[in-house]
Amino acid sequence: MFKYLLNLFFPKSCSVCNSILLSNEYVICTECRHDIPLTNHHKNKNNEVFSKFYGRIPLEFASAFFYFHKKGIVQEMIHKLKYKGHQEIGSAIGYWYAEELKNCAEISDVDYIIPVPLHPKRLKERGYNQVTAFGESLSDSLDIKYNDTILMRSIYSKTQTTKSILGRSSVVESVFGVQFNKMHFNKHFLLIDDVITTGSTLEACSRELLKIPGAKISIVCMAMTQ
Numbered sequence: 386m387f388k389y390l391l392n393l394f395f396p397k398s399c400s401v402c403n404s405i406l407l408s409n410e411y412v413i414c415t416e417c418r419h420d421i422p423l424t425n426h427h428k429n430k431n432n433e434v435f436s437k438f439y440g441r442i443p444l445e446f447a448s449a450f451f452y453f454h455k456k457g458i459v460q461e462m463i464h465k466l467k468y469k470g471h472q473e474i475g476s477a478i479g480y481w482y483a484e485e486l487k488n489c490a491e492i493s494d495v496d497y498i499i500p501v502p503l504h505p506k507r508l509k510e511r512g513y514n515q516v517t518a519f520g521e522s523l524s525d526s527l528d529i530k531y532n533d534t535i536l537m538r539s540i541y542s543k544t545q546t547t548k549s550i551l552g553r554s555s556v557v558e559s560v561f562g563v564q565f566n567k568m569h570f571n572k573h574f575l576l577i578d579d580v581i582t583t584g585s586t587l588e589a590c591s592r593e594l595l596k597i598p599g600a601k602i603s604i605v606c607m608a609m610t611q
């Protein structure tokens with residue numbers, strides 16, 4: 386239903402290459418889908434993303450769908466999604482990835498899909514979190530609740546101690562936090578993000594979620610840098 390509605394509102398041309406979509410194609414044409422380098426992480430638990438977090442945080446499962454290369458097709462897609470308002474790309478990736486993740490035993494008991502919150506300043510500039518559409522389509526397809534209120538990012542101004550010529554300058558930073566109640570105890574949280582590089586943001590977010598008693602964490606990203 387959701388897919389059908391999206392098709393009504395968005396012109397039926399490929400969001401990546403602009404060629405006309407066939408009736409069985411959704412947002413990204415078959416040719417572009419073939420050009421996207423897939424990681425197949427979901428077929429191997431001890432994959433590159435999972436091992437990135439060894440000794441850092443305990444995870445049930447971790448994966449990225451695509452490889453992100455500079456000047457490659459994935460970079461172009463993510464750029465359109467993040468900076469050009471093409472949120473339908475996030476939906477397409479979510480529905481596509483859900484078909485693969487459906488068979489993943491490690492995440493079959495996930496209770497909540499949690500997006501990495503965007504820095505409040507970025508959210509104000511961009512007007513949307515680029516991960517939302519991805520998360521909502523995963524939620525729709527896998528029938529898992531989407532929750533963007535448990536994990537938050539709050540803003541604070543840090544006054545620098547060193548005095549510059551212009552006097553004290555303040556730097557706007559942000560910090561992650563969690564808000565939860567008993568209802569969220571002993572749950573499995575699937576943390577989602579767009580592109581994973583060092584994993585430090587996801588590590589910080591996981592640490593917050595692990596403050597919830599009995600929390601289990603898994604991570605799913607659209608892409609990873611190689």
Ligand SMILES: [Zn+2]
Nearest residue numbers: 399402414417
């Ligand atoms: Zn295309």
